[in-house]
Amino acid sequence: MKRVLNKVFEALLPLLAVPVAFLIGAMMLLALGANPLEAYGAMIAGAFGDVSGLTQTLVKATPLLLVGLGVCIAFRGGVINIGGEGQIIVGALAATAVAVGFKEWPGLVLLPLCMLAGVLAGAMWGGVPGILKARLGVNEILSTVMMNAIAVQLSNYLLRGPMIDPKEIEAGTRIAQSALLPRSVWLARLVPQTLLHSGAIIAVVLAVVVFIFLWRTTIGYRIRAVGLNRDAAKYAGINVPFYQALSLILGGAFAGLAGAIEVMGVQHRMMENLASGYGFSGIVAALFGSLHPLGSIPASVLFGGLLVGADKMQRAVQVPSALIDTLLGLVVLLVVGSQVISRRRAHRRETRG
Amino acid sequence: MTRYLSSGRPILEEMRMQGIVKRFPGVLANDHVDFDVRTGEVHALLGENGAGKSTLMRQLYGMYKPDEGKILIDGKEMHFNSPQDAINAGIGMIHQHFMLVPGLTVVENIALGLKSSRGPVLDLDRVEKRVLELGEQYGLKVDPRAYVWQLAVGEQQRIEIIKALYRGASLLVLDEPTAVLTPQEVDDLFVTFKRMASEGHALIFISHKLNEVLAISNRITVLRDGKNAGTRPNENVTRVELAQMMVGRPVILQYNRPPVEAGPVRLRIQDLHVRGDRGKDAVDGVSLEICGGEILGLAGVSGNGQRELAEALAGMRPVRQGRIILNDKEVTNGSPLQHINVGQSYIPEERMKEGAIREFSVADNMILADHGKKPYSRHTFLDFKAIREQVGKIVSDFNVKTPSLDTPVKNLSGGNIQKLILGRELSRCPSVLIASQPTRGVDIGASEYIHQRLLEQRLCGTATLLISEDLDEIRALSDRIAVMYEGRIIGIVDSKDATPDRLGLMMAGVETA
Incomplete structure (x- = not known):
């Protein structure tokens, strides 16, 4: 009985992280002279209370989920992909370049081609750290972070140079953004008058695909085996470096797709700050979803809601926007911390028994 | 009247554990165990892995507190909160994994954590003198000035024993002390045990090897599933009975190994050189051939290159020189998958x-x-x-x-x-099987089963390389026995001619023709 209770407690611990983070946030709100109940009320109502809020939440959840799926694959393969941000950027750049470059092509061809370009660019961006890891044992945490910096600079260069919207040059404003994508590659709106686009459906379908991939195919099996015990996998004849590289490449591919879909579904052009932290928040969403593709769906919606609701809260009770980041940061810390505690408790129980 | 050891410490006449109960979540590790040891005796604690031997001894050494029951020393109830309390009461423990600092000398290790007689200044000369005295007295040969990293396992163990004696231990607990020794070193250790017992020490000898337990102990206690399955004087008990007490049912100690007609050579190793972790050749020119239907036992003290050889044969460690040929296909430096695909x-x-x-x-x-x-x-x-x-x-x-x-x-x-x-x-x-320590840490019942399956495999024509530090296992299963010493095969003998003495000499590096 005690054993069962222990298990239940450990499973619930990460879920408790959210209310605890809110409790600490409430204290900060009080210190700032705001009413926490009012603030959180505005937050929840803003994120989930009406069609506009809900669709915005789902719009933000979409890139989070896509990045999170890539994170699930990479982490399951025992490699840590912090490069989501850069992979989103190159994915978006590639999709934009293809869309603008071949704008007279029919949408039926061009639209999937844009997505494919995003996937391939992201895969390449994840592939560099992947191959460095496989061949030379380069730490992927460092290399993926550095690839982020390279992606940002690449985007800065392209959006101010070769890819800048010709209209910006004509007008002399020179804002760093690309030309508008041809309408043929815009993703269909699911609810009129909102930003919610069909990319959300793609993301959910892919979550199921990733689930099947990881748990029903031999490749997924090998990725999980490598992630859990490299030595045993190697003894069993599995090519460990190959599957580590593959997990990073697939992780990049999903983030790249997130970038392409963000451009095609929301902004309709490539601009600075398009990734806006999805590459990092997606990791948190995946962790909160226990690194399970299906668990990542509600986790992404929750974090999307936090992002949207935080905006609304800021306006409702006039607190500095930094508080929102603090709140998100607290959730991250507590989620990750609680997982460490659960694991340690479980481990201690096993070794003692 | 209190009696004293030569060190001047009072002799611990009797240690008695009564009704010891220790629970861990979901497990009853010790279930009302009674156990005692007296001055001048070696009391063996026998049992399979998980039977509760270590748990019981850790309570005696102050590492765990018993949930129920008492620990009495000379009739007085003791409450140990830490190993230090136990040491103060005259108890010493030699762990399976030595607690020595490799970068320090023998005397430095022994002086470590003790008060110096000269305050903040070390008095290593004095320690050295005492170490030599103790070594002389108990037959524990050590070089006090040597660095620990230079010493073989057997020597390190002697230092651990001297360390405990130096700290005035009257009762010594030895946790599987023979696991790392050659048969000759085991004999030497037993001589030391006898001297310590005759001096008035009490010894608790934890083991799962029946022969050794019978060779040295005065009394034997068997633990099974956390309970005391019986305490017997050595004279009144046989190997078979002890095995039965450990497992709880009759056990086969000897296997039937019918002759098999040797098949073709399945595994051929030619002049193999493999680097160890320290960059030197851990396998230094090994050549072996194993035929179908044959079990070749590879014996040796651990750390003589067996592990590196096994890893090279699995495709896990690069081969520097030489060849591995499996079923007439060369797989030298092939991936583990290639080895598997050729039938290994x-x-x-x-x-x-x-x-x-x-x-x-x-x-x-x-x-x-x-x-x-x-x-x-x-x-x-x-x-x-x-x-x-x-x-x-x-x-x-x-x-x-x-x-x-x-x-x-x-x-x-x-x-x-x-x-x-x-x-x-x-x-x-498989047509070739490499089995590395297949029954290490496995209970007798499962070991027996595994051995029988390996013998069945032999009848099917598999060529088996059995790498093991358990000589009984090697002798029971093998057709031929190769002994590895410092990266080389020092000799291969037919199983019929492989007496423990002869194997022991070979394991110590003596070539016997």
Whole structure:
């Protein structure tokens, strides 16, 4: 009985992280002279209370989920992909370049081609750290972070140079953004008058695909085996470096797709700050979803809601926007911390028994 | 009247543990255990892994507190809160893994953590003198000025014993002290034991080797499933009885090994050189041939290159020079997969690190090497129905006790995990099998089963290389026995001619023609 209770407690611990983070946030709100109940009320109502809020939440959840799926694959393969941000950027750049470059092509061809370009660019961006890891044992945490910096600079260069919207040059404003994508590659709106686009459906379908991939195919099996015990996998004849590289490449591919879909579904052009932290928040969403593709769906919606609701809260009770980041940061810390505690408790129980 | 040891410490006349109960979540590790030891005797504590021997001794040494029961020393109840309390009461413990600092000398290690007679200034000369005296008195030969890293395991163990004696231990607990020694070193150690006992020390000797226990102990206590299964004087008990007490049912100690006509040479190793972790050749020119239907036992004290040889044969460690030929195909420096594809199976030394994935289920672990083949998968999709069917068959064939096929392997006992790995590797019908320490840390029941399966495999024509530090196992199963010493094969003898004495000499590096 005690054993069962222990298990239940450990499973619930990460879920408790959210209310605890809110409790600490409430204290900060009080210190700032705001009413926490009012603030959180505005937050929840803003994120989930009406069609506009809900669709915005789902719009933000979409890139989070896509990045999170890539994170699930990479982490399951025992490699840590912090490069989501850069992979989103190159994915978006590639999709934009293809869309603008071949704008007279029919949408039926061009639209999937844009997505494919995003996937391939992201895969390449994840592939560099992947191959460095496989061949030379380069730490992927460092290399993926550095690839982020390279992606940002690449985007800065392209959006101010070769890819800048010709209209910006004509007008002399020179804002760093690309030309508008041809309408043929815009993703269909699911609810009129909102930003919610069909990319959300793609993301959910892919979550199921990733689930099947990881748990029903031999490749997924090998990725999980490598992630859990490299030595045993190697003894069993599995090519460990190959599957580590593959997990990073697939992780990049999903983030790249997130970038392409963000451009095609929301902004309709490539601009600075398009990734806006999805590459990092997606990791948190995946962790909160226990690194399970299906668990990542509600986790992404929750974090999307936090992002949207935080905006609304800021306006409702006039607190500095930094508080929102603090709140998100607290959730991250507590989620990750609680997982460490659960694991340690479980481990201690096993070794003692 | 109090009696004294030569060190001037009072003799601990009697230690008595009464009704000791220790619970861990979900496990009753000690269940009302009574145990006692008196001055001048060696009392062996015998039992399988998980029987509760270490737990019992850790309570005596102040590492755990008993949930129930008493520890009495000379009739007085003691409450140890830490090992320091136990040391102060005259108890010393020699752990299986030595607690020595390699970068310090022998005397420095012994002085470590003790008060110096000269305050803040070290008095190593004095320590050295005492170390030499103790060494002389108990037959523990050591060089006090040597650095610990320079010493062999046997010597390090002697230092641990001197360290305990130096600290005035009257009662010594020795946790599996013979596991790392050659048979000759074991004999020397037993001489020391006898001297210590005659001096008035009390010794508790933890072991699972029946021969050694019978060779040295005055009394023998067997623990089974956390309970005291009986305490017997040495004279009144036999090997077979002890084995039975440990397992709880009759046990076979000798196997039937019918003659088999040797098949073709399946595994050919030619002048193999393999680097160890320190960059030197750990395997230094090994040549071996094993035929179908033959078990070649590879004996040797651990650390003489057996591990590196095994890893090279698995394709896990690069070969610097020489060749490995499996079924007439050269696989030198091939990947593990290439070895598997030529018909090799491999039972790795460390089952949890190399042989199985803790978090994976029984079924997932069973398909580790073959998941990409029929019937386990088709067109990259795993076929769960076929997996369950096949794995279920292997699990029942190999007697793996598990609540279900979906149970994570980390919840199984060592013996059952080893049977799972054995099942996985043998169900592939290998023509060559490399088995590295196949029964280390496995209970007698499971060991017996594993041995029988290995012998069955021999009848099927498999060529087996059995690498083991357990001489009894090697002698019971092998057709020929090779002894490895400092990276070389020092000799190969027919199993009939392999007496423990002869093997022991070879393990110590003496070539016997």
